[in-house]
Amino acid sequence: MQTFELNGRPVELDLPQDMPLLWALRDVVGLTGTKFGCGLALCGACTVHLDGVAVRSCQTPVSAAAGKRVTTIEAIGDTPTGRKVQKAWLDEAVVQCGYCQSGQIMSACALLNQTPKPNDEEIDAAMSGNICRCGTYSRIRVAVHRAAGTDAKSGVKA
Numbered sequence: 001m002q003t004f005e006l007n008g009r010p011v012e013l014d015l016p017q018d019m020p021l022l023w024a025l026r027d028v029v030g031l032t033g034t035k036f037g038c039g040l041a042l043c044g045a046c047t048v049h050l051d052g053v054a055v056r057s058c059q060t061p062v063s064a065a066a067g068k069r070v071t072t073i074e075a076i077g078d079t080p081t082g083r084k085v086q087k088a089w090l091d092e093a094v095v096q097c098g099y100c101q102s103g104q105i106m107s108a109c110a111l112l113n114q115t116p117k118p119n120d121e122e123i124d125a126a127m128s129g130n131i132c133r134c135g136t137y138s139r140i141r142v143a144v145h146r147a148a149g150t151d152a153k154s155g156v157k158a
Contacts, residue, residue, distance in 0.1 A: 004065040007031075007075035017063035021055075022046045024062040025072060033073035033102045037131070044130030047103035048072050054110035056129075073102035081109045081147070088146035096134035104130050108144050117150050 002013045006029065015024055025031045025048070034057055037045030041056035048057045049071040050064065076082035085108050088094075095101050104127070111118055111126035118126070123144045132140065145152040 002062050002066050004067060005069045007070070007072060008078070013062065015062050017061060019062045020058050021048065021050075021060045021062050021065055021070070022057035024065075025057060025070075031072050031074050035099060035102060037100070037103070042129070042131070043100070044103040044107060045100050047106040047130065049076075049106060049110060052110065052113060054107050071106075073106060076106060076109055079109070081112050084147040085109050085112065085143070088143040091146060092139050092143040094136050094139045094143050096136055100130060100132050100134075104132065104140055108140070108147065111144065112148055117148050118144065 002015055002017070002024070004011060011029065013024055013028060015028065022034060022036060025034050026036070034048055035045040036058060037043035039058050041059040044056065046056050046058040047054050049055070049069075050060065051068045077086050082105075085105055089101070089105060094104075107127055107130050111123065115122055120141060123141050127140060127144070142152045
């Protein structure tokens, strides 16, 4: 039995301990905002927060969530950082196809929670594990700066 907090609510799931958290979220709980991309933790489409840390749910066993807080894209907008990031994503028209964007947003939120005023290098490092096949990387960086309230060119407070 796996017991953890999911998007602010307690859940108890009778699942194999080694089942990927991604499949527990999508197939068992029905939260499909977290996407399957590569299955190898290389693309970032499956990113969720585990106690506030961005993790790749395709390679994280559901047992790793036991006793912890799991936050998915469905609930990130309920947080102050999540609201800022989602607004910045819209303001900067980041999304093209959108498939990777839930993972991108989750990684950006984890970064801003840890480093509220990141510079370009910190943004690039934090986002480097997220692949965007549409190539919206420059808009993603600008959106992260917007959410942080910093200038996209200098990285200082705007």
